[in-house]
Amino acid sequence: MDSIHTEIVVLGAGPGGYAAAFYGADLGRKVLLVEQEKHLGGVCLNRGCIPSKALLYAAKLIVEARESAQRGITFGAPQIELDKLRAWKSSIVDKLAAGVGFLAKRRGVQVLTGRGYFEGSQTLRVETAEGQRFVTFDKAIVAVGSKAALPKLFDLGNPRIMTSTEALEIEEIPEDLLVVGGGYIGMELGSVYANLGSKVVVVEALQSILSGADPDLVRPVLQYARKTFRELRFNTKVTQMSTKGKKVRVVTQGEDKADKEELFDRVLVSVGRVPNCRDLGLENTKVEQDERGFIKVNDRQETTDPFILAIGDIAGGVLLAHKASKEARVAVEAITGENSTSAGVIIPAVVFTDPELAWCGLTEAEARAKGMEIEAAKFPWGASGRALTFDRPDGLTKLVVDTATERVVGIGMVGHGAGELIAEGVLAIEMGATVRDLAETVHPHPTLSETIMEAAEVFYGVSTHTFAPKKHED
Numbered sequence: 001m002d003s004i005h006t007e008i009v010v011l012g013a014g015p016g017g018y019a020a021a022f023y024g025a026d027l028g029r030k031v032l033l034v035e036q037e038k039h040l041g042g043v044c045l046n047r048g049c050i051p052s053k054a055l056l057y058a059a060k061l062i063v064e065a066r067e068s069a070q071r072g073i074t075f076g077a078p079q080i081e082l083d084k085l086r087a088w089k090s091s092i093v094d095k096l097a098a099g100v101g102f103l104a105k106r107r108g109v110q111v112l113t114g115r116g117y118f119e120g121s122q123t124l125r126v127e128t129a130e131g132q133r134f135v136t137f138d139k140a141i142v143a144v145g146s147k148a149a150l151p152k153l154f155d156l157g158n159p160r161i162m163t164s165t166e167a168l169e170i171e172e173i174p175e176d177l178l179v180v181g182g183g184y185i186g187m188e189l190g191s192v193y194a195n196l197g198s199k200v201v202v203v204e205a206l207q208s209i210l211s212g213a214d215p216d217l218v219r220p221v222l223q224y225a226r227k228t229f230r231e232l233r234f235n236t237k238v239t240q241m242s243t244k245g246k247k248v249r250v251v252t253q254g255e256d257k258a259d260k261e262e263l264f265d266r267v268l269v270s271v272g273r274v275p276n277c278r279d280l281g282l283e284n285t286k287v288e289q290d291e292r293g294f295i296k297v298n299d300r301q302e303t304t305d306p307f308i309l310a311i312g313d314i315a316g317g318v319l320l321a322h323k324a325s326k327e328a329r330v331a332v333e334a335i336t337g338e339n340s341t342s343a344g345v346i347i348p349a350v351v352f353t354d355p356e357l358a359w360c361g362l363t364e365a366e367a368r369a370k371g372m373e374i375e376a377a378k379f380p381w382g383a384s385g386r387a388l389t390f391d392r393p394d395g396l397t398k399l400v401v402d403t404a405t406e407r408v409v410g411i412g413m414v415g416h417g418a419g420e421l422i423a424e425g426v427l428a429i430e431m432g433a434t435v436r437d438l439a440e441t442v443h444p445h446p447t448l449s450e451t452i453m454e455a456a457e458v459f460y461g462v463s464t465h466t467f468a469p470k471k472h473e474d
Contacts, residue, residue, distance in 0.1 A: 002131075002133050002134070003134040003135070003136060004032060004110075004112075004133065004134070004135045004136070005135075005136045005137070006030050006031065006032040006110070006135065006136075006137050006138075007024075007029045007030040007031070007137070007138045007139070008020075008021075008029050008030070008031045008032070008137065008138065008139050008140070008141065008332075008335060009031075009032045009033075009034060009116075009124055009135050009137040009139075009140045009141070010024070010031065010032070010033045010034065010140075010141045011034050011124065011140060011141070011142050011143060011144055011280075012034070012035065012042065012143035012144040012145055012312075012314075013033055013034075013035035013037070013040040013041065013042055013100075013111070013143075014041065014042020014043060014044055014045070014143060014145050014312060014321070014324065015041075015042060015045070015312070015321040015322070015325050016042075016143040016145075016312030016313075016321075016324025016325060016327060016328045017033065017035070017042065017144075017311075017312070017324075017328070018040055018041070018042075018100055018103075018104070019324070019325045019328035019329070020141045020311060020328035020329075020331055020332055021033040021104065021107075021109045022103060022104070022107055022109065023328060023329055023332045024332045024335070025107040025108055025109050027332065027336055029332075029335075029336070031107075031108075031109045031110070032109075032110045032111075032112060032137070033104065033109050033110065033111045033112070034111075034112050034114065034116045034124065034126055034135070035111065035112075035113060036113070036114060036115040037113075038113065039093075039094075039097035039101070040100040040104065040111070041093075041096060041097045041100050042145055043145055043146075043147070044321040045096055045097060045100070046093055046097065047164070047165050047168060048164065048168075048321075049321055050092060050093055050096060051089050051092070051093055051168045052164070052168060052185075052188055052189065052192075052352070053352055054088070054089045054092050055085075055089060055168065055189075055192045056188060056191065056192055056352050058085060058088070058089075059191065059192045059195035060195065060354060062078050062195050062196070063195055063354070065078065067391065070391075071391070080173070080196060080197070082170055082171075082172070086169065086170055089168075089170075112126055112128065112133060113128060113129070114126040114127050114128035114129070114133065115127045115279075116135075117279065117280060118280060118281035118282060118285050119134070119281060119284055120284055120285065121284075121285045121286060121305050121306075121307045121308065122136055122137055122140075122307050123135070123136050123137075124136075124137065125281075137307075138307070139307055139308070139309065140307060140308045140309070141301075141308075141309045141310070141311060141328075141331050141332075141335075142280070142287075142295060142303075142309070142310040142311070142314055143310070143311050143312050143314065143324065143328070144275075144276040144277075144280065144314050145275075145312055145314060145324075146273040146274060146275050146276055146313035146314065146319055147163075147273060147274060147276055148163035148164050148165060148185075148269070148270070148273055148274075149163075149269075149271050149272045149274045150163055150269055151269075151271065153238065153240075153241055154180070154238075154241055154267070154269045156241065156242065158243050160243075160246075160247075160248050160265065160266045160267065161248060161266075161269060162266060162267065162268050162269065163268075163269055163270070164185050164189060164268070164270060167189050167193075167268050168189070170192075170196075173193065173196045173197050174193070174198050174264070174265035174266040175198065175199060175265050176199050176201075176263070176264045176265050176266075177190070177193050177198040177199070177200045177201070177264060177265065177266050177267070177268060178200075178201050178203065178248070178250055178262075178264040178266075178267045178268070179200060179201070179203070179267075179268045179270060180203055180238055180267065180268065180269045180270060180271060181202075181203075181204060181269070181270035181271040181272070182202050182203075182204035182206070182208070182209035182210065182232070182234075183209075183210065183211070183270060183271075183272070184210070184351050185270040186202060186204075186209075186270035187202070187209055187210065187221070187225065187351065187353045188351065188352050188353060189268060189270065190225075190229060190268070191225075191228060191353055191354060193268075194228045195228070199230040200228075200230055201229065201230050201231045201232075201233065201262075201264075202225070202229055202231070202233065203233045203236040203237070203252055204232070204234050204235075204236065205235070205236065205237050206234065206235070207234050207235055208234060209221065209222060209225065210351060210353075210357065212363070213349075213351070213357055213359060213363065213412070214359070214363045214365055214398070214412055215365075216364075216378075216398070217357055217359065217396060217398065217412045217413070217414040218357065219414075220355050220394045220395065220396065220414050220415070221351070221354075221355060221357055221414060223394070224353075224354055224394070225353070228354075233252070233254060235254060235255045236252050236253065236254040236255075237253055238250060238252050239251050239252065239259065241267070244263060246265075247263040247264065247265060248264050248265075248266065248267050249261065249262075249263055250262050250263075250264055250267065273313065273319055274292070274293065275292065275293045275295075275313060275314050275316070276313075277289060277294070277314065278293075282295070285305045285307075285308055286303075286304050286305035286306075287303045287304060287305045287310075288303070288304045290316065292316075294314065294315060294316035295310040295314050295315050297309070297310050297311075297315045297316075299330075299341045299342050299343035300330060300331070300334040300340065300341055301315065301327050301330050301331040301334060301342060302331075302334060309331040309334065310331075311324055311327035311328050311330075311331050312324030312327060312328075315327065318349070320347060320349065322347065322348070323347045326342065326345055326347070327342055330342045346360050346426050346429050346430050347360070348360040348422045348425070348426050350418070350419035352419060355392065355394055355395055355414050355415045355416055355418065356414070356415065356416065356417060356418040356419045357412075357413075357418060358412070358413055358414075358418040358419050358421070358422035359410065359411065359412035359413070359422070359425075360410065360411055360412075360422055360425045360426045360429060361400065361408070361409050361410035361411060361425070361426075361429040362400055362409045362410035363410055363412060364376045364398070364400050364412075366410070367400050367402075367409060367410060372402060372409070373402070373403045373404055374400055374401060374403060374409065375400075375401050375403050375459065376398055376400055376401075377398065377399045377401060377435065377455050377456065377458040377459035377468075378396060378397070378398045378399075378455060378458065379396070379398075379451045379452075379454040379455035379457075379458055379463060379466060380393075380395075380466065381393050381394065381396060381397070381415050381448075381451060382394075383454075383465040383466045384446075384448060384450065384465070385445075385446045385465075386446040386447050386448050386450070387415065387448060387451075389446070390416050392415060392416040394414075394415065395413065395414055395415020395416060395418065395448075395451070396413065396414050396415065397411075397412075397413040397415075397451035397452055397454075397455045398412045398455065399411055399438070399452075399455045399456060399459065400412070401435045401459055405434070406434045406435050406436060407432060407433070407434050407435075408425075408428050408429055408433055408434065408435055408437075408438065409429065410429070411425030411428065411429070411452070413425075413451070413452075415448070416448070417448055421448055421449055421451075421452070424449065424452055425452070435459045435460075436456070436460075438452055438453060438455075438456035439453060439456035439457050439460060439462075454466065
């Protein structure tokens with residue numbers, strides 16, 4: 001049988017997998033990258049992060065054109081050509097995927113297209129279009145990611161019931177769309193369809209959207225969503241779903257416990273993600289999984305099998321592309337003998353709603369739950385000249401400060417472009433910056449980045465553009 005030996009085999013070519021393969025090659029290791037899809041990049045590049053942000057941008061243009069009337073600039077009604085929109089979105093994905101493939105070749109990373117299955121702790125069987133290939137390896141990095149969860153209640157085999165994968169294809173603009181779940185994906189894709197013209201209803205089992213973020217930062221997103229969506233329903237669950245002609249019949253139950261029956265043209269199910277843990281052959285290794293199927297790893301991304309490591313979504317934790325990319329480097333450095341760890345790494349979160357929501361480190365709620373003595377210093381974007389030039393004063397920047405040491409332990413912000421600003425917060429927390437460090441760092445004017453400096457000045461009661469009583473000595 002045709003067999004290959006390599007020092008490192010990486011299973012899965014998403015943002016964690018290809019980052020690991022490339023880094024391993026950069027460090028002089030012989031690397032084989034196994035991916036079952038034709039294009040590299042994984043879900044994030046092909047069916048997630050990138051296409052969703054492209055569609056969010058396109059849909060937002062419709063809103064901006066409409067809202068420009070209040071500035072004295074009026075456009076006609078938008079004409080939406082779905083074929084062109086899909087082609088534009090796909091061109092971005094294709095360009096990036098081709099770029100990843102090109103970089104693999106330049107680095108000498110061998111790419112094998114097929115589905116990998118562990119025959120043992122150091123043997124991988126790969127089912128390719130040409131037949132089986134066997135790969136023996138010194139170390140393996142599992143980076144097979146996750147997929148959208150589709151509970152049995154919703155899995156009717158009806159194409160009108162979508163996960164994020166199908167929703168990103170924009171086959172049509174449904175008149176009535178139900179979004180099940182008010183998390184990242186539900187709110188982002190719900191916004192796309194609402195701005196394209198759908199009447200969107202969001203049902204969420206919890207008492208608000210975007211659980212995990214502080215309520216004061218969620219508030220502007222919630223207010224904007226109430227204007228954009230037809231309806232937001234909280235403490236509500238879907239109890240039945242069935243096909244009725246060209247519609248989807250849905251029964252929901254809210255706080256009053258009364259059944260509500262409705263018909264929708266399409267339904268988007270966004271109730272989380274599950275690991276791609278089936279049919280990997282992990283039972284033929286010493287790898288252990290938790291009750292949900294995620295692979296158990298330590299802070300060096302090592303599994304309970306000495307020859308196998310795991311990174312990204314399959315290893316659990318927050319399911320974010322940049323977490324996977326960081327863990328890729330930790331895993332490769334663990335293989336090459338470096339003293340590397342993922343413990344304590346600050347992973348920022350960004351929700352690309354309108355307005356954007358971003359945070360890093362501890363949220364205010366998390367810090368208080370830990371019993372920490374903290375203070376939240378907030379700067380409203382209504383006092384930001386730059387935010388007003390965007391006509392978007394609905395933002396807020398917040399610092400979570402340990403009052404004993406004045407170290408910044410968390411930063412959160414909501415507003416236009418918040419996702420582009422949060423990296424300064426990550427750097428500040430990673431470097432152990434104090435609130436004084438941020439207050440004394442000169443930020444360019446007029447920019448949204450000034451809101452970080454001014455939030456720090458609020459802590460001392462000396463913010464130039466808002467008034468806050470003085471609590472601490474400057």
